[in-house]
Each structure stands twice: as structure tokens, then as C-alpha cells.
Amino acid sequence: MTDRAVVVVRAGALTTVQDEGRPGHAHLGVPRSGALDRPAAALVNRLVGNPPEAAVLETTLNGCALRPRCAVTVAVGGAPCPVTVDGRPAPWGAPVRVPAGALLDVGTALCGVRAYVALSGGVAVEPVLGSRSTDLLSGLGPPPLAHGAVLPLGGVGGPHARVDAVPQPAPPRELVLRMTAGPRADWFTPGALRTLTTRAYRVSSASNRIGLRTEGPALERAVRGELPSEGMVLGAVQVPPDGRPVVFLADHPTTGGYPVVGVVRQEDLAGAAQAVPGTPVRFVASGRGPWR
Amino acid sequence: MTGSATRPDVRVLPMGERALLVELADGAAAEALHAELLRRRAAGDLVVREIVPAARTVLLDGLDDPGRLAARLPSWDVPPLPPRTEDVLELPVRYDGPDLADVADAWGVPVREVPRIHAAAEFRVAFCGFAPGFGYLTGLQRLPDVPRRATPRTTVPAGSVALAGPYTGVYPRPSPGGWQLIGTTDAVLWDHTREPAALLSPGVRVRFVPEAR
Known part of the structure; x- marks a missing residue:
């Protein structure tokens, strides 16, 4: 089966689809939206071989869990948190291969607020005004993730990064x-x-x-x-x-x-x-x- | 340099490292500058990500060199708004809002006069904000401003035609709101699958046309 999609098993407190947002429409009352921690979103995209404009998931405090219907490469960054695949620990901040049908769990942030989850091919929900970002002020873009939702993935682009781990800034104490x-x-x-x-x-x-x-x-x-x-x-x-x-x-x-x-x-x-x-x-x- | 005088009624305020907020004497001057900025951008003389007009300002965001533009902009020769150059967008309206009497009070006219006055005016979208596709329309001449409702409604239906201050607006989708509701339109103000998504964008001219009962 080549169904390029992931099923949301646990949506988390607030998980949204985010990309680089929809700038250029402010004169119509349309917020820019997009990932709040831009460097983290860009990094996880790079780790899985996605272009910078690919849509990722932005979690809030307690992560989320996903079951891909196809084998995907994922990377989790931003807020440090435990990552498991079918219950087995997997690296944070590095590319991880998740087999079709396996359960990817992004756990509660150890520090910081928002983890970013990139999936190879990117989240391919329908764009609105050129962006797939969820805008919580105006309601544009896809709704926040809900239990059981199915998110389509785009075609796989480049190869994932050949790194074990990359340095990421720690969430601020001050x-x-x-x-x-x-x-x-x-x-x-x-x-x-x-x-x-x-x-x-x-x-x-x-x-x-x-x-x-x-x-x-x-x-x-x-x-x-x-x-x-x-x-x-x-x-x-x-x-x-x-x-x-x-x-x-x-x-x-x-x-x-x-x-x-x-x-x-x-x-x-x-x-x-x-x-x-x-x-x-x-x-x-x-x-x-x-x-x- | 041609020695052109800088205009004392234009203030250029830095807003962060990539934006300028240009403050003008009034809304008409802001609309004229907005039109001039669009002309310059279309001609390739201005590179900017956002041009956001508002009540008496225009925001320019995403500039490479705001300092350079800030130095030059006050000496621009900005022509006043040209007379009508485009068609007037007609919005069908039923003047059936619950706040007609409050608006009549604010204006000091009989209730039945409110629809007549409103439908006789030609409006212009001065700026947008609040929600995608929500335009602030000017065009009511020599009438007192309409106060917002003391207690905002928790839900205002989509298509509600409303007044506040000197402005008329139409709610693109159901939302909380404190404006005075005078009528309803079936026009679809915002549809992101349509091109353009917003029926009302800055500069668009609008007339409200009462539906036959």
C-alpha cells in the first residue's frame, strides 16, 4: 500500500500544521501565521530532506502521537522531548525511520513549549492563500489536529541528512x-x-x-x-x-x-x-x- | 536633489528593523499615499512585502532599507485620490438590523431615514482588519460618529452590515462584535477558494443597494 498519510492517534494539547505562513495579505486582514520557532521548523525539515517551505507539525507542551500508513523519515526538534517508535526510544533532533503502521510518540516537553515534527514529504493538506499554516486568530488553514484525523503527506523529496544529532538552542531560562x-x-x-x-x-x-x-x-x-x-x-x-x-x-x-x-x-x-x-x-x- | 520641500504633515516612524509606519494628517491623505505606494510598487520602484493602510497611517513591512525610504518619502509628491476610476461594487442589503434605532439616535434622524442615508452614500474601503475580508468603509458625510455597543454581542451573523465610529463594515463570518447592526447582505465577503478571496480590499468603491421587499 502506498497511502502517503499519517493518522493522528493522540492530538496533544494543541498541535497545528505550520509552514512559513502567508505573508503578503495583511492588507486584507490576513495574519502571516507560520511556525513560531522558525529555526526549529527549518532544521527538522532539513533533517528529513524536505525543502524549507514544507509543512511540519507544531505541538504544545505534551507532544502528539502519529501512525504513518507508509514508511516515513521523521525528525523532532524545538522543545526537547522523549521520542519513541512502537515504545522504543528514538533520537530527538535527528532523522528517524518510522515503518508503516508503527506508532511515533512525541512526548511531553522536558523544557520549552513547542516541539516540531517534520515528516518526509511534508504535511500536504490543501494550502490556503499559498500556505498550509493553521491560523488560530482568523481560522484560516487546517483545524488543529484531532484524534483520528488523517493527514496526507507530499511526495518524498531529497535524501535525509546524514547526521546523528545537531546542536539546537536550549529553551530560555530567562x-x-x-x-x-x-x-x-x-x-x-x-x-x-x-x-x-x-x-x-x-x-x-x-x-x-x-x-x-x-x-x-x-x-x-x-x-x-x-x-x-x-x-x-x-x-x-x-x-x-x-x-x-x-x-x-x-x-x-x-x-x-x-x-x-x-x-x-x-x-x-x-x-x-x-x-x-x-x-x-x-x-x-x-x-x-x-x-x- | 530638486530641493522639494518635505511635508510637515507626514511623519515616518520606524517600526522595528524592516518596517515603517507613515502617519498622515487624516484618512484621505492615508488613502492617497496608499494609492501612490501601490503605483510605485506596480512600476517596480518599491520593493516591500506588505502595504497596510489603516485609519490615518500606512504600514510598509518587509523593506530592505527602511532608512533610505524614510528619508525620501516625506518629499514625495502624492497626488490626491483620483476621482472614480473603477466600477462601484454593489452590495444588496436588507436594512433589517436590530440597532437601526440606536443609529438614528446617534445621527439625530428618524429611524426610517437611516436606510435612505446609508443607501445614498458612496463608500470606499479605507482599510481592512479585524478578520480576513473585513473592510472599514468610509463615505458617510457630515454625520456624527456612531458609538460602539456598550456590551459587544457574543455572536454577530455573517453578512451583518454594521456601523461604528465613522465606518461601515460587513462581518465576513460569524464572530463576536460590538458594532451597531443595521442590515444584512447575502454577498460572500470572503471565500479563500475564490480569486480574489476578499470582495472588499483597500480602495474598492462600494454602494449598498436595498433589496426590494
């Missing part, structure tokens, strides 16, 4: 987010900007694919009143009325009406994807701006 100021830094008091870059924040359990929410001292506004809706970018640090900064992640809304005090560098967002609730967050001023 999340350091370097950011540039603006565009609405002047909507906050000088004291608030000092607070943001000197005081301790923590990752809130209300964080999701839309934004990394934080707990910590509220930022005081210098400008009262409402900001008319304006375009938003990945990494924007938006400050809602409660004063606690929210860092926009892949499923962020394309426009918003709360002032953006700064923008986190894209390289630091992979760490944000892996920071468990309670992780200390330090916002660090970078570049020019009203910080100094």
Missing part, C-alpha cells in the same frame, strides 16, 4: 528580548520606558500563538485617548489598557488600536516561542531611540 523603540514610544512616560527596560517581567500563562503576554509592572501612558487602528508587525510590543506588554507572534492581528512601545528583533522570537509561563523576561533596548 527570555531576553532585544527591541527597538517606537513607533508609539512617545505615548508612554519616560518612567514607563525605564520600567520596561529595567524591571522584571514574566511570561503569562495567557500567552498563545497570537501573542506572548507578560506579567509585571504596568506601563504608564503619557497620552490618554484612543489610538486609531494602525498596521501591526511581527514582534510588536503592544500595550493594552492594563499596561502589561504583549509581544505579537505569528498569528497577530494585522491592525490594532493599542500603542506599540517597541518592536522585538525577529531573531529573539524563537526564544519567545519556547518560553514556558513563569519564565523571567527582560526587555533590552537596542538601536537608537528614546531609551537613553
